[in-house]
Amino acid sequence: MDKLIQADGQPHYGIFPAAPGHINYRDFDFRSPMGRRLGPLAKWRRFHQFQYFGLLGNELIGGCALANLSLVGIGFVYLFHPASGRMIERQFKLPLGLGTSFSQTPDDGVCELRQGRNLLRLQNCTTSGEKRLLVELDDGTRIDAAFSERQPAFQPMCICTPTAVNGWVYAQKVAGVACRGQVRSALGDFDLGQIGAFAHHDWSAGYMRPETNWNWACLSGLAGGLRVGLNLSCGVNETSFSENCFWLDGELIKVDGVRFAFNRDQPLKTWTISSHDGQVELRFEGEGLHEERLNLGFIASNFKQVFGRFSGNLRPSGRAPVSIDGMWGFVEDQYVKW
Known part of the structure; x- marks a missing residue:
């Protein structure tokens, strides 16, 4: 599929075997809830895009996100050292996204944020199937991490769903892939390949609900000799359609609807996550979190991303269960108005 938006101005909907070549949102026939056709300014204002790269391993946890919310560009990066409990984190907010650039080609191009001597860059390459994160901060922190979806082969979750009365969301998720690269920081220097780090990647864009909330869970690592990844929301x-799935050695296995049970006021307490079809039964124990609050009236966000360990079972239909025992991952609790 070369383009997500068809000639009639409507998106392709469904779960796709591969990413669309271009998220051509400007060709979308965007209407008000009462059916009035909306112009370029409304298309720009309501279109939002974000990309996330997560690092998971026993010796280092990390996350980096970039978001284009039209009126503001947002970025964050953090590193957590489990052995010492120490953490480095930085946040960036740029009015009107000045200093940011975002490609609308999920498998190719660059999304980046620059502020002073700080750079957050996420680069995707069609020819190699590689996703790369580059972070350079003015305190000397440097992250250069990458993985490939082709060596070994991996099937990403590529999905587009209708949203509210007049929107849509395209999302592309990857988890359970080995990561390579280098990290240099006040927490120490790390070779990601040598420490057995895994990666998670999320590329999402579209016309999301003007006021929404979600929960999300992801894990990546080795279990029973298998490369395991999980993405639930x-x-x-x-x-x-639903993005819920897990991966075993790169093979995507769909999952039914899921229930998140947790204490919103105490996100580091135990979460339980289970699917209606019985394929997922997990507990999550938080070790730390990155949180942000923003309330500008017209834009508001209450965001908590917790990192910690999962335990429980994955039960793929017709196969032996996969036991998850203390595998690192993320959960999120997000409210946003945009």
Whole structure:
């Protein structure tokens, strides 16, 4: 599929075997809830895009995100050292996204944020199937991490769902892939390949609900000799189709709807996550979190991303269960108005 938006101005919907070549949102026939056709300014204002790269391993946890919310560009990066409990984190907010650039080609191009001597860059390459994160901060922190979806072969989750009365969301998820590269920081220097780090990647864009919330869970690592990844959500990307899935050695296995049970006021306490079809039964114990609050009236966000360990079972249909025992991963609790 070369383009997500068809000639009639409507998106392709469904779960796709590969990413669209271009998220051509400007060709979308965007209407008000009452059916009035909306112009370029409304298309720009309501279109939002974000990309996330997560690092998971026993010796180092990390996350980096970039978001284009039209009126503001947002970025964050953090590193957590489990052995010492120490953490480095930085946040960036740029009015009107000045200093940012975002490609609308999920498998190719660059999304980046620059502020002073700080750079956050996420680069994707079609020819190699590689996703790369480059972070350079003015305190000397440097992250250069990458993985390939082709060596070994991996099937990403590529999905587009209708959203509310007049929107849509395209999302592309990867988890359970080995990561390579280098990290230099006040927490120490790390060779990601040598420490057995895994990666998670998320590329999402579209016309999301103006006021929404979601929960999300992801894990990546080795279990029973298998490369295991997991991506679950509740509250977004589940109208007609669902992004819920896990991967075993790169093979995508779909999962039904999921329930997140947790204490919103105490996110480091135990979470339980289970799927209606019985394929997922997990507990999550938080070790730390990155959180942000923003309330500008017209834009607001209450965001908690918790990193910690999962335990429980994955039960793929017709196969032996996969036991998860203390595998690192993320959960999120997000409210946003945009």
